[in-house]
Amino acid sequence: MKIRKYFASDMKEGLVRIKKDLGSEAVILHSRRVRRRGLSGYFTPRQMEIIAAVDQKKHEPQLNSVMLKKAVEKEGQISSMAGELETLKNTVSELSTAASSGSAGHQASGLMSKKKSSNYWRSYLEHHDLDPNLLEEIFVEAEVEAAVPGRMSHSRMAEILQEKAGSRVSSTAGFNSRSQIFIGPTGVGKTTTLAKLAARSSFNFNEKVGLITIDHYRIGAVEQLRTYAEIMDLPLEVVINPQDLFKVMMRLEGCERIFIDTAGRSTGCEDQLGELLPYIDLLLPADIHLVISATTRRQDIGYITERFRRLKYNRLIITKLDETNAYGAALNGAYYTKLPLAYLTDGQRVPEDLKPASEVDLAGLLWRSG
Ligand SMILES: Nc1nc2c(ncn2[C@@H]2O[C@H](COP(=O)(O)OP(=O)(O)O)[C@@H](O)[C@H]2O)c(=O)[nH]1
Numbered sequence: 001m002k003i004r005k006y007f008a009s010d011m012k013e014g015l016v017r018i019k020k021d022l023g024s025e026a027v028i029l030h031s032r033r034v035r036r037r038g039l040s041g042y043f044t045p046r047q048m049e050i051i052a053a054v055d056q057k058k059h060e061p062q063l064n065s066v067m068l069k070k071a072v073e074k075e076g077q078i079s080s081m082a083g084e085l086e087t088l089k090n091t092v093s094e095l096s097t098a099a100s101s102g103s104a105g106h107q108a109s110g111l112m113s114k115k116k117s118s119n120y121w122r123s124y125l126e127h128h129d130l131d132p133n134l135l136e137e138i139f140v141e142a143e144v145e146a147a148v149p150g151r152m153s154h155s156r157m158a159e160i161l162q163e164k165a166g167s168r169v170s171s172t173a174g175f176n177s178r179s180q181i182f183i184g185p186t187g188v189g190k191t192t193t194l195a196k197l198a199a200r201s202s203f204n205f206n207e208k209v210g211l212i213t214i215d216h217y218r219i220g221a222v223e224q225l226r227t228y229a230e231i232m233d234l235p236l237e238v239v240i241n242p243q244d245l246f247k248v249m250m251r252l253e254g255c256e257r258i259f260i261d262t263a264g265r266s267t268g269c270e271d272q273l274g275e276l277l278p279y280i281d282l283l284l285p286a287d288i289h290l291v292i293s294a295t296t297r298r299q300d301i302g303y304i305t306e307r308f309r310r311l312k313y314n315r316l317i318i319t320k321l322d323e324t325n326a327y328g329a330a331l332n333g334a335y336y337t338k339l340p341l342a343y344l345t346d347g348q349r350v351p352e353d354l355k356p357a358s359e360v361d362l363a364g365l366l367w368r369s370g
Protein backbone atom coordinates (compact mmCIF):
# COMPACT_ATOMS: atom_id res chain seq x y z
CA MET A 1 0.00 0.00 0.00
CA LYS A 2 1.42 3.37 -1.06
CA ILE A 3 0.11 6.31 1.01
CA ARG A 4 0.77 9.95 0.07
CA LYS A 5 -0.25 13.34 1.37
CA TYR A 6 -1.16 16.12 -1.10
CA PHE A 7 -1.86 19.81 -0.73
CA ALA A 8 -4.00 21.52 -3.35
CA SER A 9 -6.09 24.65 -3.64
CA ASP A 10 -9.24 22.56 -4.00
CA MET A 11 -10.42 18.97 -4.25
CA LYS A 12 -10.66 19.05 -8.03
CA GLU A 13 -7.02 20.03 -8.44
CA GLY A 14 -6.01 17.45 -5.81
CA LEU A 15 -7.88 14.65 -7.58
CA VAL A 16 -6.21 15.44 -10.89
CA ARG A 17 -2.77 15.28 -9.25
CA ILE A 18 -3.56 12.11 -7.34
CA LYS A 19 -4.85 10.37 -10.46
CA LYS A 20 -1.72 11.39 -12.38
CA ASP A 21 0.56 10.31 -9.57
CA LEU A 22 -1.07 7.16 -8.16
CA GLY A 23 -3.32 6.13 -11.04
CA SER A 24 -7.08 5.64 -11.24
CA GLU A 25 -7.08 2.89 -8.57
CA ALA A 26 -6.16 5.41 -5.86
CA VAL A 27 -8.61 5.94 -3.00
CA ILE A 28 -9.04 9.01 -0.81
CA LEU A 29 -8.46 8.11 2.85
CA HIS A 30 -8.94 11.53 4.36
CA SER A 31 -9.35 15.17 3.35
CA ARG A 32 -9.61 18.46 5.26
CA ARG A 33 -9.07 22.19 4.80
CA VAL A 34 -5.86 23.43 6.44
CA ARG A 35 -3.84 26.63 6.68
CA ARG A 36 -0.38 26.76 5.18
CA ARG A 37 2.35 26.51 7.81
CA GLY A 38 3.95 29.70 9.10
CA LEU A 39 2.82 33.28 9.08
CA SER A 40 2.03 33.28 5.36
CA GLY A 41 -0.73 30.79 6.11
CA TYR A 42 -2.77 33.59 7.68
CA PHE A 43 -2.62 35.68 4.52
CA THR A 44 -3.41 33.00 1.96
CA PRO A 45 -6.60 30.95 1.48
CA ARG A 46 -6.83 27.60 3.21
CA GLN A 47 -5.62 24.58 1.26
CA MET A 48 -7.02 21.07 0.89
CA GLU A 49 -4.93 18.41 2.57
CA ILE A 50 -5.71 15.07 0.97
CA ILE A 51 -4.37 11.69 1.99
CA ALA A 52 -4.62 9.16 -0.81
CA ALA A 53 -3.54 5.56 -1.09
CA VAL A 54 -3.12 2.90 -3.72
CA ASP A 55 -2.76 -0.83 -3.21
CA GLN A 56 0.24 -1.76 -5.33
CA LYS A 57 -0.23 -5.50 -4.99
CA LYS A 58 -3.81 -5.41 -6.06
CA HIS A 59 -4.03 -6.66 -9.58
CA GLU A 60 -7.43 -5.78 -10.86
CA PRO A 61 -8.55 -6.28 -14.43
CA GLN A 62 -8.70 -2.99 -16.32
CA LEU A 63 -12.42 -2.97 -16.73
CA ASN A 64 -15.15 -4.88 -15.05
CA SER A 65 -16.81 -5.14 -18.40
CA VAL A 66 -13.89 -7.32 -19.47
CA MET A 67 -14.79 -9.72 -16.67
CA LEU A 68 -18.37 -9.42 -17.70
CA LYS A 69 -17.55 -10.41 -21.27
CA LYS A 70 -15.46 -13.36 -20.09
CA ALA A 71 -18.28 -14.54 -17.84
CA VAL A 72 -20.70 -14.32 -20.75
CA GLU A 73 -18.29 -16.21 -23.00
CA LYS A 74 -17.80 -18.94 -20.40
CA GLU A 75 -21.52 -19.09 -19.85
CA GLY A 76 -22.01 -19.42 -23.59
CA GLN A 77 -19.52 -22.27 -23.78
CA ILE A 78 -21.33 -24.17 -21.05
CA SER A 79 -24.71 -23.54 -22.66
CA SER A 80 -23.30 -24.53 -26.01
CA MET A 81 -22.00 -27.81 -24.52
CA ALA A 82 -25.43 -28.41 -23.02
CA GLY A 83 -26.89 -27.78 -26.45
CA GLU A 84 -24.50 -30.26 -28.10
CA LEU A 85 -25.48 -32.87 -25.55
CA GLU A 86 -29.12 -32.23 -26.25
CA THR A 87 -28.58 -32.51 -30.02
CA LEU A 88 -26.75 -35.79 -29.45
CA LYS A 89 -29.59 -37.07 -27.32
CA ASN A 90 -32.11 -36.06 -30.00
CA THR A 91 -29.98 -37.70 -32.69
CA VAL A 92 -29.90 -41.01 -30.83
CA SER A 93 -33.60 -40.97 -30.15
CA GLU A 94 -34.52 -39.87 -33.70
CA LEU A 95 -32.12 -42.41 -35.20
CA SER A 96 -33.71 -45.19 -33.23
CA THR A 97 -37.18 -44.02 -34.35
CA ALA A 98 -35.93 -43.80 -37.91
CA ALA A 99 -34.30 -47.24 -37.69
CA SER A 100 -37.57 -48.76 -36.62
CA SER A 101 -39.36 -47.04 -39.52
CA GLY A 102 -36.62 -48.05 -41.96
CA SER A 103 -35.36 -44.57 -43.01
CA ALA A 104 -32.26 -44.17 -40.84
CA GLY A 105 -29.95 -42.94 -43.65
CA HIS A 106 -32.19 -40.08 -44.68
CA GLN A 107 -32.83 -38.90 -41.10
CA ALA A 108 -29.15 -39.02 -40.11
CA SER A 109 -27.97 -36.79 -42.97
CA GLY A 110 -30.44 -34.04 -41.93
CA LEU A 111 -29.30 -34.16 -38.34
CA MET A 112 -25.63 -33.81 -39.12
CA SER A 113 -26.03 -30.09 -39.90
CA LYS A 114 -24.99 -28.32 -36.71
CA LYS A 115 -28.35 -26.79 -36.03
CA LYS A 116 -29.77 -26.54 -32.57
CA SER A 117 -33.35 -27.05 -31.64
CA SER A 118 -35.74 -24.33 -30.49
CA ASN A 119 -35.76 -26.02 -27.10
CA TYR A 120 -32.05 -25.45 -26.76
CA TRP A 121 -32.47 -21.74 -27.48
CA ARG A 122 -35.49 -21.52 -25.25
CA SER A 123 -33.65 -22.93 -22.25
CA TYR A 124 -30.64 -20.77 -23.08
CA LEU A 125 -32.75 -17.61 -22.79
CA GLU A 126 -34.75 -18.93 -19.85
CA HIS A 127 -31.48 -19.14 -17.99
CA HIS A 128 -31.23 -15.35 -18.38
CA ASP A 129 -34.61 -15.05 -16.66
CA LEU A 130 -36.20 -13.42 -19.70
CA ASP A 131 -39.90 -12.75 -19.36
CA PRO A 132 -41.82 -15.71 -20.90
CA ASN A 133 -44.06 -13.44 -22.98
CA LEU A 134 -41.09 -11.53 -24.35
CA LEU A 135 -39.37 -14.82 -25.08
CA GLU A 136 -42.47 -16.15 -26.82
CA GLU A 137 -42.83 -13.01 -28.95
CA ILE A 138 -39.21 -13.27 -30.02
CA PHE A 139 -39.57 -16.96 -30.84
CA VAL A 140 -42.72 -16.58 -32.89
CA GLU A 141 -40.93 -14.05 -35.11
CA ALA A 142 -37.72 -16.05 -35.15
CA GLU A 143 -39.46 -19.27 -36.22
CA VAL A 144 -41.08 -17.47 -39.16
CA GLU A 145 -37.67 -16.45 -40.38
CA ALA A 146 -35.97 -19.78 -39.79
CA ALA A 147 -35.00 -21.66 -42.93
CA VAL A 148 -35.62 -25.03 -41.26
CA PRO A 149 -38.48 -24.66 -38.76
CA GLY A 150 -37.58 -25.87 -35.28
CA ARG A 151 -33.83 -25.91 -35.88
CA MET A 152 -31.42 -23.02 -36.26
CA SER A 153 -27.69 -22.56 -36.46
CA HIS A 154 -26.07 -20.63 -33.66
CA SER A 155 -25.08 -17.68 -35.79
CA ARG A 156 -28.48 -17.35 -37.45
CA MET A 157 -30.34 -17.60 -34.16
CA ALA A 158 -28.00 -15.10 -32.53
CA GLU A 159 -28.65 -12.72 -35.39
CA ILE A 160 -32.41 -13.13 -35.23
CA LEU A 161 -32.59 -12.84 -31.46
CA GLN A 162 -30.32 -9.85 -31.42
CA GLU A 163 -32.56 -8.09 -33.91
CA LYS A 164 -35.81 -9.05 -32.22
CA ALA A 165 -34.75 -8.33 -28.66
CA GLY A 166 -32.78 -5.27 -29.68
CA SER A 167 -35.80 -3.74 -31.38
CA ARG A 168 -37.70 -3.97 -28.09
CA VAL A 169 -35.17 -2.01 -26.06
CA SER A 170 -34.30 1.61 -26.54
CA SER A 171 -31.65 3.65 -24.84
CA THR A 172 -31.19 7.30 -24.17
CA ALA A 173 -27.91 9.14 -24.01
CA GLY A 174 -27.25 12.10 -21.74
CA PHE A 175 -29.75 14.20 -19.85
CA ASN A 176 -32.90 15.99 -20.99
CA SER A 177 -33.47 18.09 -17.89
CA ARG A 178 -31.65 20.11 -15.27
CA SER A 179 -33.06 17.96 -12.45
CA GLN A 180 -31.95 14.32 -12.23
CA ILE A 181 -33.97 12.32 -9.70
CA PHE A 182 -33.08 8.81 -8.54
CA ILE A 183 -35.78 6.53 -7.17
CA GLY A 184 -35.94 2.79 -6.54
CA PRO A 185 -35.79 0.11 -3.86
CA THR A 186 -33.28 0.23 -0.99
CA GLY A 187 -29.71 -0.86 -1.63
CA VAL A 188 -29.87 -1.00 -5.43
CA GLY A 189 -27.16 1.64 -5.81
CA LYS A 190 -29.07 4.93 -6.16
CA THR A 191 -26.64 7.04 -4.15
CA THR A 192 -23.56 5.42 -5.68
CA THR A 193 -24.88 5.84 -9.23
CA LEU A 194 -25.86 9.45 -8.52
CA ALA A 195 -22.29 10.10 -7.32
CA LYS A 196 -20.87 8.51 -10.50
CA LEU A 197 -23.07 10.69 -12.71
CA ALA A 198 -22.47 13.85 -10.68
CA ALA A 199 -18.71 13.26 -10.97
CA ARG A 200 -18.99 12.83 -14.75
CA SER A 201 -21.05 15.99 -15.12
CA SER A 202 -18.69 18.01 -12.97
CA PHE A 203 -15.29 16.67 -14.08
CA ASN A 204 -15.89 15.39 -17.62
CA PHE A 205 -18.44 17.93 -18.81
CA ASN A 206 -17.45 20.86 -16.57
CA GLU A 207 -21.01 21.47 -15.49
CA LYS A 208 -21.79 23.36 -12.31
CA VAL A 209 -23.38 20.62 -10.22
CA GLY A 210 -25.50 20.68 -7.06
CA LEU A 211 -26.71 17.77 -4.93
CA ILE A 212 -29.93 17.41 -2.96
CA THR A 213 -30.97 14.56 -0.75
CA ILE A 214 -34.49 13.87 0.43
CA ASP A 215 -33.10 10.97 2.42
CA HIS A 216 -34.55 12.19 5.69
CA TYR A 217 -35.33 8.75 7.10
CA ARG A 218 -31.78 7.36 7.12
CA ILE A 219 -29.11 9.55 8.65
CA GLY A 220 -26.49 7.14 7.28
CA ALA A 221 -27.71 7.72 3.76
CA VAL A 222 -27.29 11.49 4.11
CA GLU A 223 -23.76 10.97 5.37
CA GLN A 224 -22.91 8.76 2.39
CA LEU A 225 -23.87 11.50 -0.05
CA ARG A 226 -22.23 14.16 2.13
CA THR A 227 -18.92 12.27 1.87
CA TYR A 228 -19.17 12.21 -1.93
CA ALA A 229 -20.14 15.90 -1.96
CA GLU A 230 -17.06 16.78 0.13
CA ILE A 231 -14.71 14.69 -1.97
CA MET A 232 -16.00 16.25 -5.19
CA ASP A 233 -16.37 19.69 -3.62
CA LEU A 234 -20.03 19.99 -4.63
CA PRO A 235 -22.78 21.75 -2.67
CA LEU A 236 -25.22 19.43 -0.89
CA GLU A 237 -28.60 20.43 0.45
CA VAL A 238 -30.74 18.22 2.69
CA VAL A 239 -34.47 18.64 2.30
CA ILE A 240 -36.85 17.43 4.97
CA ASN A 241 -40.16 18.68 3.65
CA PRO A 242 -41.51 19.73 0.25
CA GLN A 243 -41.80 23.40 1.34
CA ASP A 244 -38.01 23.54 1.85
CA LEU A 245 -37.41 22.35 -1.67
CA PHE A 246 -38.29 25.73 -3.14
CA LYS A 247 -35.73 27.55 -0.93
CA VAL A 248 -33.09 24.94 -1.67
CA MET A 249 -33.63 25.24 -5.42
CA MET A 250 -33.16 29.00 -5.08
CA ARG A 251 -29.86 28.43 -3.28
CA LEU A 252 -28.73 26.12 -6.09
CA GLU A 253 -29.88 28.57 -8.74
CA GLY A 254 -26.41 28.82 -10.23
CA CYS A 255 -26.15 25.05 -10.80
CA GLU A 256 -26.66 23.78 -14.32
CA ARG A 257 -27.35 20.23 -13.17
CA ILE A 258 -28.97 19.09 -9.95
CA PHE A 259 -28.84 15.49 -8.77
CA ILE A 260 -31.54 14.49 -6.31
CA ASP A 261 -31.20 11.40 -4.13
CA THR A 262 -34.19 9.80 -2.42
CA ALA A 263 -34.43 7.44 0.52
CA GLY A 264 -34.83 3.82 -0.45
CA ARG A 265 -38.39 3.08 0.57
CA SER A 266 -39.60 -0.39 1.16
CA THR A 267 -41.15 -1.14 -2.22
CA GLY A 268 -44.33 -2.50 -0.68
CA CYS A 269 -45.09 0.56 1.46
CA GLU A 270 -47.50 2.66 -0.59
CA ASP A 271 -47.71 5.50 1.95
CA GLN A 272 -43.96 6.01 2.04
CA LEU A 273 -43.76 5.95 -1.75
CA GLY A 274 -46.59 8.48 -1.93
CA GLU A 275 -44.62 10.84 0.34
CA LEU A 276 -42.11 11.36 -2.44
CA LEU A 277 -44.72 12.52 -4.91
CA PRO A 278 -45.00 16.19 -3.76
CA TYR A 279 -41.21 16.56 -4.04
CA ILE A 280 -41.22 15.08 -7.53
CA ASP A 281 -44.10 17.28 -8.67
CA LEU A 282 -42.18 20.36 -7.53
CA LEU A 283 -39.08 19.25 -9.41
CA LEU A 284 -40.76 18.61 -12.77
CA PRO A 285 -39.70 18.68 -15.55
CA ALA A 286 -37.03 16.19 -14.57
CA ASP A 287 -35.25 13.06 -15.71
CA ILE A 288 -36.55 10.52 -13.21
CA HIS A 289 -34.40 7.40 -13.09
CA LEU A 290 -35.87 4.19 -11.71
CA VAL A 291 -32.83 2.30 -10.46
CA ILE A 292 -33.06 -1.51 -10.53
CA SER A 293 -30.41 -4.07 -9.69
CA ALA A 294 -29.55 -6.62 -12.40
CA THR A 295 -29.80 -9.30 -9.71
CA THR A 296 -33.56 -8.71 -9.36
CA ARG A 297 -35.77 -11.67 -10.35
CA ARG A 298 -38.10 -10.93 -13.24
CA GLN A 299 -41.24 -11.23 -11.05
CA ASP A 300 -39.80 -8.54 -8.78
CA ILE A 301 -38.92 -6.33 -11.72
CA GLY A 302 -42.58 -6.47 -12.74
CA TYR A 303 -43.61 -5.62 -9.18
CA ILE A 304 -41.11 -2.76 -8.75
CA THR A 305 -41.81 -1.13 -12.11
CA GLU A 306 -45.52 -1.19 -11.27
CA ARG A 307 -45.21 0.14 -7.71
CA PHE A 308 -42.94 3.03 -8.60
CA ARG A 309 -45.01 4.01 -11.65
CA ARG A 310 -46.88 6.66 -9.66
CA LEU A 311 -43.59 8.49 -9.13
CA LYS A 312 -43.55 9.22 -12.89
CA TYR A 313 -40.14 7.77 -13.70
CA ASN A 314 -39.22 8.17 -17.36
CA ARG A 315 -35.98 6.15 -17.73
CA LEU A 316 -34.22 3.16 -16.22
CA ILE A 317 -30.82 2.47 -14.75
CA ILE A 318 -29.68 -1.12 -14.24
CA THR A 319 -26.98 -1.59 -11.58
CA LYS A 320 -24.76 -4.44 -10.39
CA LEU A 321 -24.30 -6.21 -13.74
CA ASP A 322 -21.05 -7.50 -12.23
CA GLU A 323 -23.01 -9.48 -9.65
CA THR A 324 -24.91 -11.79 -11.98
CA ASN A 325 -24.48 -13.89 -15.10
CA ALA A 326 -28.15 -13.73 -16.06
CA TYR A 327 -28.71 -10.59 -18.09
CA GLY A 328 -32.48 -10.55 -18.53
CA ALA A 329 -33.13 -7.70 -16.05
CA ALA A 330 -32.32 -4.89 -18.48
CA LEU A 331 -34.46 -6.38 -21.27
CA ASN A 332 -37.31 -7.25 -18.89
CA GLY A 333 -37.30 -3.76 -17.37
CA ALA A 334 -37.40 -2.12 -20.78
CA TYR A 335 -40.08 -4.57 -21.96
CA TYR A 336 -42.36 -3.99 -18.96
CA THR A 337 -42.07 -0.21 -18.92
CA LYS A 338 -41.49 0.58 -22.61
CA LEU A 339 -39.02 3.18 -21.35
CA PRO A 340 -35.44 3.74 -22.45
CA LEU A 341 -32.44 2.49 -20.52
CA ALA A 342 -30.16 5.33 -19.56
CA TYR A 343 -27.15 3.80 -17.77
CA LEU A 344 -25.73 0.47 -16.67
CA THR A 345 -23.31 0.00 -13.79
CA ASP A 346 -20.96 -2.89 -13.18
CA GLY A 347 -19.08 -2.16 -9.97
CA GLN A 348 -18.66 -0.02 -6.89
CA ARG A 349 -15.94 2.30 -8.16
CA VAL A 350 -16.98 5.95 -8.41
CA PRO A 351 -17.04 7.23 -11.12
CA GLU A 352 -15.54 4.49 -13.34
CA ASP A 353 -18.07 1.67 -13.16
CA LEU A 354 -20.83 3.21 -15.24
CA LYS A 355 -21.68 3.13 -18.92
CA PRO A 356 -24.33 4.91 -20.98
CA ALA A 357 -26.75 2.20 -22.12
CA SER A 358 -26.41 3.51 -25.67
CA GLU A 359 -22.79 2.32 -25.68
CA VAL A 360 -23.59 -1.24 -24.57
CA ASP A 361 -24.72 -4.04 -26.87
CA LEU A 362 -27.58 -5.04 -24.60
CA ALA A 363 -29.04 -7.85 -26.62
CA GLY A 364 -25.51 -9.09 -27.31
CA LEU A 365 -24.93 -9.69 -23.59
CA LEU A 366 -27.39 -12.56 -23.80
CA TRP A 367 -25.83 -14.68 -26.50
CA ARG A 368 -22.28 -13.68 -27.02
CA SER A 369 -21.19 -17.31 -27.00
CA GLY A 370 -18.79 -19.37 -29.03
N1 LIG B 1 -21.14 -4.78 -7.17
C1 LIG B 1 -21.75 -3.60 -7.29
N2 LIG B 1 -22.10 -2.92 -6.19
C2 LIG B 1 -22.71 -1.73 -6.34
C3 LIG B 1 -23.00 -1.18 -7.61
N3 LIG B 1 -23.63 0.01 -7.41
C4 LIG B 1 -23.71 0.18 -6.08
N4 LIG B 1 -23.17 -0.85 -5.42
C5 LIG B 1 -23.06 -1.07 -3.98
O1 LIG B 1 -24.34 -1.36 -3.46
C6 LIG B 1 -24.43 -0.89 -2.11
C7 LIG B 1 -25.66 -0.02 -1.94
O2 LIG B 1 -25.46 1.15 -2.72
P1 LIG B 1 -26.22 2.53 -2.39
O3 LIG B 1 -25.79 3.50 -3.42
O4 LIG B 1 -26.05 2.90 -0.96
O5 LIG B 1 -27.73 2.08 -2.62
P2 LIG B 1 -29.08 2.91 -2.36
O6 LIG B 1 -29.64 2.45 -1.05
O7 LIG B 1 -29.99 2.55 -3.48
O8 LIG B 1 -28.72 4.36 -2.35
C8 LIG B 1 -23.12 -0.16 -1.82
O9 LIG B 1 -22.27 -1.05 -1.15
C9 LIG B 1 -22.58 0.14 -3.22
O10 LIG B 1 -21.17 0.25 -3.25
C10 LIG B 1 -22.60 -1.93 -8.78
O11 LIG B 1 -22.81 -1.56 -9.94
N5 LIG B 1 -21.98 -3.14 -8.55
Ligand SMILES: [Mg+2]
Binding pocket: 190, 191, 192, 221, 261, 262, 263, 264
Ligand atom coordinates in the same frame (compact mmCIF):
# COMPACT_ATOMS: atom_id res chain seq x y z
MG1 LIG C 1 -29.02 5.80 -0.83
